[in-house]
Amino acid sequence: MNKEELHLRDVIRIINKRRHILLVFLLSVVVLVSVATFIMTPLYEGVTKVMIEKTEGGDLTGSYNRSSYDPIFHETQFQLIKSRAVARRVVNILSLEENYDALIGKTVQKTSPLRFFAMELKALPERVRNLFKSDEDSPKNDAAESSKKDDLAKIISEQILVRPIEGSRIVNISYLSPNPELSALIANTTAKAYIEETLEMKLSSTRNSLQWMTKKAETEAKKLRQSEMELQNYMKANNIVTIEDRMTVTPQKLSEINIQLIRSQSRRKELEALYSKVRKVGRDYRAATTVSAISSDPSLQAIRAQIVETEKNIMELSNKYGAKHPLMVKVKGDLQVLRRKRNQEIDRLVESIKNEYELAQANERSLRSQLGSTKNEALLLNEKFIQYGALKRSVDTNRQLHDALMLKLKEKSITEETSPINLWIVEKASVPLKPARPWVAVNLLLALVIGTLGGIGLTFFLEYLDNTIKDPEDVEARFGIPILTTIGRWRDSEKGLDQVVLNEPQSQFAESYRALRTAIQLSFPDSPPKKILLTSSEPGEGKTTTSVNLAFALARSDNRVLLIEGDLRKPRFHKLLKLNNAKGLSSYLAGVADSQIIQKGALPHLAVIPAGPIPPNPSELLASNRMKMLLESMSKEFDFIICDSPPLLPVADTRILCRLFDGVILLSRFGVTTYEVLGRSNKLLDDMGARRLGLVINGFDAQKSGYYHQDYYYAEKPKDSPAAS
Incomplete structure (x- = not known):
């Protein structure tokens, strides 16, 4: 379960709970700072x-x-x-x-x-x-x-x-x-x-x-003269006069040649394709007329029109005359002449196409050669221009540096007496009458602030390190275990807490055990648990004391109560209640005694079964069928059966017993039991399917908890004495 947010009231509670630590830390800081302040030499x-x-x-x-x-x-x-x-x-x-x-x-x-x-x-x-x-x-x-x-x-x-x-x-x-x-x-x-x-x-x-700038100016003047001579000699050696204009014209010339070369290549490819097609046709004049470049020639078109007209006349005359008629012979002769003329025209056109193709090839070669020579000229010119530019930049740079140095030198020689910083003593120091250090008020104020904040931080740090059970609400929020009651810390060194319900029934401790009795009876109003097992995570958390006082509280309300000492390893009932421990639960479970092991308690409705002699095998005896039979038979005679048991974590006895009881009460001790230990015990009970009735916190100190710090019962502060376990 997630922990609730930290509220202001929780902060105040933690500070109030550990206020002594806060005050000690604050006082220590203030004293140390005060001592250090007052022993310091006045400055x-x-x-x-x-x-x-x-x-x-x-x-x-x-x-x-x-x-x-x-x-x-x-x-x-x-x-x-x-x-x-x-x-x-x-x-x-x-x-x-x-x-x-x-x-x-x-x-x-x-x-x-x-x-x-x-x-x-x-x-x-x-x-x-x-x-x-x-x-x-x-x-x-x-x-x-x-x-x-x-x-x-x-x-x-x-x-x-x-x-x-x-x-x-x-x-x-x-x-x-x-x-x-x-x-x-x-x-x-x-x-x-x-x-x-x-x-x-x-x-x-x-x-x-000034000294450096004078030497530097002389050096730069020599460099300038040398660079100017190198540029002049280079221009003479390479005949460079208008290299900038030539560098501008050459790229334009290259661009124009490139454009002409591209056009020439396109023209050559077109003529090459046409000439290849014409060559494939060869002497087939009829197929040659299908080539668009030939068929579109005006002269050829005129001849073809004449041939068509002559063929038409032959067809008309053939209807009137025979093949040997003079007119027919003449017309056929004319047709042959026209066809030869057509073939001659086609041959002329083919030859013309061939000539144009060869001319295009020659033109392309010429342009390519011209482009190559122009590129070589541009590269050579570019190399010259690079060297020329480097020499010219060197001259310009040296001239600028020399001019700048000369200008700065003249300016420095004129303004050398001026200062870039104006300094005035506005007010001289006078002999002080009062010490400036230490700052008593400031040091004490800082001591108060640091002491307070450090003390608060220390209280929260100690609270963080303290992982023991202190706040009942925090336990409920973490584990979901209901808190049945809290038993206060016993502070009377002369009297014991073991039988407080019997000896001091009006005390607040007796009231706490009666509150535990009421919580058990009201926790399940329809079927309150009759067989109740009390256990704790570790030794020393108050199982025996709580078992005895709970039995007294139940017996005082006219209930028939049987109190069983289930701790066969370290029994204490016979000492607290002054009983004979010669026979007891161990004797009955071992089969050497019968139900006469029950002894009369201090109240009329209370009976007690002591532990008896300590056996060598407590776990095996408690796991026997005789323990179950004993509880079933006693349930018919008594209203409540209260059983004390060993700690849950060190031994397995309680894990055996918890299955035989209607409910289990888990005990813890304020400021001793940690959340990790309680969490492991809670998980063990869940794993065994035990019916948890709730948690009892023993040795509860309201002032240290900061929870019920204004409770009436915690107003008196007698000398502390540890409660019986």
């Missing part, structure tokens, strides 16, 4: 305000425009202020290596023991190295002074703070020191040293730039 802060502006030269007239905010530029300036170079200038300006005792010595005297110990610990490695150095290896005086300056510069650079004022170009340069005079002096000197370092860097950069 005074000297603050100098400096305005930093970046300017950009607009022209050679000296006018400048203020640039917009540049975070990279400003961060660079901040790092420069904190640099060792500026710190060394401060050391030199103040002669700190000579005035160390007068200035730095006061600082060391005012240092707190904690800070002094940290400083000494940091300087310990250097002192150890100096102990092992020989006289020959000792540095000279100049080197020693330089090392001392570097150490002082390192101290100053680490203590300098740079903070820009938001929305302005003003920067606060501050220095923290236990000596208020020294803090103001270092802050003012750092601002002055920063301005001097910036100007020195600018002048040095300008001088280096």
Whole structure:
């Protein structure tokens, strides 16, 4: 079953339950921060305000425009202020290596023991190295002074703070020191040293730039002259005057030749196909007239028309005259002449087609040859142009670079005294009257916040690690087991909980057992269970105590109750109820005793069967048929049978008994039984088909649970004592 969402009331309950841990953690953090704050050395802060502006030269007239905010530029300036170079200038300006005792010595005297110990610990490695150095290896005086300056510069650079004022170009340069005079002096000197370092860097950069640019301009002038000579010599050697125009015309010429070649190829293919067709016809003049190129000739068409007309005359004359008539002979002669004339015309046309085909072939060859030569010319021209272009680009590049360098050189020589940064000391640091560190109020507030949040986090972490049963509703939500009742934690060290229903019937503990009795009777109102087995997951969870008190509670309501000690391994009934354990359940199951094993209890309606002597084979005895017969016979005489049993997980006895009873009550102990153990026990009962009546939580502590923390019964807090198991 899915767990419900965590509500605000659950958060409050967890915090309230572990409020002692929260308070201890909060108090510890506050005490530690308070102690650390009050033993810290008071540090005074000297603050100098400096305005930093970046300017950009607009022209050679000296006018400048203020640039917009540049975070990279400003961060660079901040790092420069904190640099060792500026710190060394401060050391030199103040002669700190000579005035160390007068200035730095006061600082060391005012240092707190904690800070002094940290400083000494940091300087310990250097002192150890100096102990092992020989006289020959000792540095000279100049080197020693330089090392001392570097150490002082390192101290100053680490203590300098740079903070820009938001929305302005003003920067606060501050220095923290236990000596208020020294803090103001270092802050003012750092601002002055920063301005001097910036100007020195600018002048040095300008001088280096002019020297480099002068040498570079001379080098580029030589390169320009050399490249111009190479270009001129190449143009003379290759007779190149108008190469750009030729590079423009040649592609157009190639394109035109390509177009003519394509047309010539098409024409040649057409004539080739026509000539091939005519050759196939050969001397077959009648078939030749079917070729469109021949039949469409006007001369041939005229001859063919004459032939048709002559043939028509022959047909008309043949109807009047015979074959040898002079007119017939004349007309037939004319027909023969026309046919020869037609054949001659066809031969002429065939020869014409052949000539056109051969001419097309020659034209195609000529164009192809012209195309090849033009391509070779273009390739040669292209190679020349590539070399010419490379030389010309080299000349152009060298000329541009030379001109740019000359322009920059002249501009730099004019504007070398200008600075790209405007620096002003807006306000000098004054000697502080109050320490700036530590921030007592802020530290205490942070301690409260961190302590509270850390304490809450610790309470939830401990709650997460605590996987034992504490919340009845959580158990029901996880496993679906109804909670029959919760038995509070017994706190009276002089009295036991074993017979509280009998000895203290008005106590809240007795009321809890009566609530368990009522829950059993109302759980199944039509057929309440008569045979009830009590078990737990592991030893020490209160089975015996709960069995005895439940039997007392049922017997007090005028029910005939039989209490059976089903735990044949570690029986306790005879000790709690002061019974004779010479005979009991083990004796009956082993067949050495009869039903006279029943003994009278402390109440009139209560009977008890003790465990008897401890047998070597408890599981085999409980699994025998005599146990089933005993329960069936006792069910007729008693209204309820309450049976205590061994723990469910360690041994198999309870798994045998649970099938013989109408219902099983599972017991657990608050803060001891884990959810994993309870889950395994619950699964075992389900696998065996046991009828679960519900769960009883023993040793319930309402204050630790945070659940019923306002219950009246949990108001008193006597000394704790563990409840009997």
